[in-house]
Amino acid sequence: MTLAWTLTPLCSAQDLRKGLFEKADQAMAEAREVHADVLAPKNFGEAEKRYRQAEEKFTKGKDISEIEKDLKQAISYLDKAIEATKLAEVMFAETFQARSDAVVADAENYSSNLWEKAEQKFQEAARNLEDGDASDAKDQGFEAQKLYRDAELDAIKNNFFTETRKLLTTAEKEKSDKYAPQTYTHARDLLEQAESALHENRYDTDKPRSLAREAKSEAKHALYITDTVRNLDRRGVTLEELILEAEKPLAEIATAADIVPNFEEGYTQTATEILGWIKRQETENLTLQQENQELAAQNEALQQKLGGITEERQAMEIQLAAEAEMKKKIARVEATFTPEEAKIFREQGQIYVRLIGLTFASGKAVIRPEHFGLLTKVQDAIQVFPGCQVRIEGHTDSFGTDSMNLQLSQERASAVREYLIANMRLAPQFIEAIGYGETRPIANNETPEGRTKNRRIDVVIVPNP
Numbered sequence: 001m002t003l004a005w006t007l008t009p010l011c012s013a014q015d016l017r018k019g020l021f022e023k024a025d026q027a028m029a030e031a032r033e034v035h036a037d038v039l040a041p042k043n044f045g046e047a048e049k050r051y052r053q054a055e056e057k058f059t060k061g062k063d064i065s066e067i068e069k070d071l072k073q074a075i076s077y078l079d080k081a082i083e084a085t086k087l088a089e090v091m092f093a094e095t096f097q098a099r100s101d102a103v104v105a106d107a108e109n110y111s112s113n114l115w116e117k118a119e120q121k122f123q124e125a126a127r128n129l130e131d132g133d134a135s136d137a138k139d140q141g142f143e144a145q146k147l148y149r150d151a152e153l154d155a156i157k158n159n160f161f162t163e164t165r166k167l168l169t170t171a172e173k174e175k176s177d178k179y180a181p182q183t184y185t186h187a188r189d190l191l192e193q194a195e196s197a198l199h200e201n202r203y204d205t206d207k208p209r210s211l212a213r214e215a216k217s218e219a220k221h222a223l224y225i226t227d228t229v230r231n232l233d234r235r236g237v238t239l240e241e242l243i244l245e246a247e248k249p250l251a252e253i254a255t256a257a258d259i260v261p262n263f264e265e266g267y268t269q270t271a272t273e274i275l276g277w278i279k280r281q282e283t284e285n286l287t288l289q290q291e292n293q294e295l296a297a298q299n300e301a302l303q304q305k306l307g308g309i310t311e312e313r314q315a316m317e318i319q320l321a322a323e324a325e326m327k328k329k330i331a332r333v334e335a336t337f338t339p340e341e342a343k344i345f346r347e348q349g350q351i352y353v354r355l356i357g358l359t360f361a362s363g364k365a366v367i368r369p370e371h372f373g374l375l376t377k378v379q380d381a382i383q384v385f386p387g388c389q390v391r392i393e394g395h396t397d398s399f400g401t402d403s404m405n406l407q408l409s410q411e412r413a414s415a416v417r418e419y420l421i422a423n424m425r426l427a428p429q430f431i432e433a434i435g436y437g438e439t440r441p442i443a444n445n446e447t448p449e450g451r452t453k454n455r456r457i458d459v460v461i462v463p464n465p
Contacts, residue, residue, distance in 0.1 A: 017058060020071065024051060027047075027078040028078060031047070031081050031082050036082055036084070038099070038122070039088035039089065039096070039126055040081035040085050042126070042130045043078070043081035046077040047075075047077035047078045048074075050070045050074035050077065051071070054071045054074065084130050088129055091129060091137065091141060092126070093439070094402055095145040097439065098149050098152070099122065099144075101149075101205060101398075102152040102155065104446075105151075105155040105156050105159060105209055106159055107152055110155035111150075111151040111152075111158060114154055115155075118147035118151055121143050122144035125137045125141040125143075125144055128140060149205070153198075156209050156212055160212030161212060164191050164215045165191070167223065168184075168187060168219050171184055171187070171222050171223050175226065176223060176225070179230065180221075180223075180226050180229065183218055183222040184219075184222040187215050187221070187222055190211050190214050190215035195208070206398035206399050206438075207400075210445070210446050247263050247267070254273065257273075259273045259274060279339075293346075329385065330346060330351060332384050333381045333384055336380055337353075337377055337381075341374055341377065342357065342374075342377075350462050350463075351385070351460070351463070352460055353381055353459040353461065354457075355374065355378070357371070358371050359371075360455075363408065365408065365411035365412045365414070367415055367416065375416070375419055379420065379424050382420070382426075389431070389432075390431040390459065390462070391433075392414075392416045392420075392432070392457065392458075392459055393434050393436060393457070393458040394413030394433070394435040394436065394457055395436050395437070395441075395455065395456050395457075395458070396408055396437055396438050397450075397451035397454040398441070398445040398451070399451065405438045406437035406439075409437045410434070410435025412435070416433070417431055441454045442454060
């Protein structure tokens with residue numbers, strides 16, 4: 001054993017560890033980000049084993065070369081795991097979605113037996129896929145999917161239905177029907193809707209889960225209001241004092257946003273100003289993110305080019321000029337739409353036109369005449385980038401079965417594609433339509449506002465290099 005790192009007193013153990021483990025830590029984070037621990041458990045497990053060995057050797061002061069050897073092997077296994085997830089994501093897409101839904105329902109705690117069985121079956125499927133046995137992996141993945149759905153359903157009933165009934169029974173004893181009648185009744189109605197929705201469609205658990213969660217929250221809300229009203233009665237608080245007390249949190253939020261709170265005619269004006277401020281912050285953050293990406297790319301290019309020969313510097317100037325021209329084009333596209341019609345942003349060199357103003361009738365994929373003007377603006381945006389490729393992406397919220405949502409999103413994306421082809425005389429090979437269903441949410445599916453954001457069409461413009 002060689003205590004090599006003890007011979008450098010100016011370098012702390014913490015600094016040394018950071019230098020040794022940095023690449024492995026980064027690879028581990030990347031692997032977890034693509035869910036390699038779930039989708040590629042065999043290679044990920046081997047990586048964790050080597051990583052733990054390296055940690056143990058470092059703690060015991062073993063030779064650095066031994067630690068580096070273990071870390072190198074860990075990184076190699078992590079690379080294999082990340083690569084394996086690419087195939088697993090395709091083969092186990094529906095299984096992984098079922099798992100995610102079970103997680104949301106807290107199946108691990110409220111349906112632990114079914115959850116464990118599903119996890120074991122999914123690990124078997126993923127390991128078989130890593131070993132190249134796609135046939136068995138597919139069958140086991142389907143079994144795991146059914147187990148996750150059963151676990152989710154069981155968890156919904158145990159977590160939300162049973163718990164909410166208990167809360168409502170308590171609320172009834174506390175006379176919430178007298179002190180908080182609207183909230184109490186709303187909670188009961190939501191629970192009934194959730195049970196009815198689950199009974200009508202066993203395979204669409206998103207809607208009943210969302211309704212049941214809201215019912216549970218409202219039942220707790222009713223108990224809180226009941227307790228608050230009783231305390232107010234005992235203390236003899238006036239309505240004026242109650243209103244003034246309720247205004248305080250809103251005033252604090254407004255002040256933090258540098259808004260002067262105004263309650264002359266109620267909460268509306270101040271609440272509207274706060275919402276406007278939040279939307280401006282979202283836009284500014286998006287702009288800053290894009291600018292940071294552009295600066296990082298420019299800086300990287302600059303580091304590569306500086307100090308080079310004249311031709312390289314000329315190439316750098318051309319690249320910077322092209323970037324400036326691209327920013328002008330994006331500004332033209334942004335000026336084409338109002339904030340209510342579309343949100344424009346750039347990601348990995350592609351321009352996204354998120355059509356906020358384009359909506360469809362429930363369950364339908366027919367473009368309504370009132371949206372023709374918006375799609376005309378989309379045509380203008382595409383023409384800013386001659387020779388570009390266009391991708392129409394369709395997305396839905398989580399209500400409805402996975403297969404139905406996938407089909408609906410594809411139909412809506414295809415409808416927009418066909419409209420653009422017909423009205424722009426755009427060659428079909430330059431524009432494609434892809435439906436992602438509910439797999440790529442941008443907001444919380446548990447709220448009506450979040451589901452509205454998730455139901456969207458993104459027009460992605462890929463400029464010609």
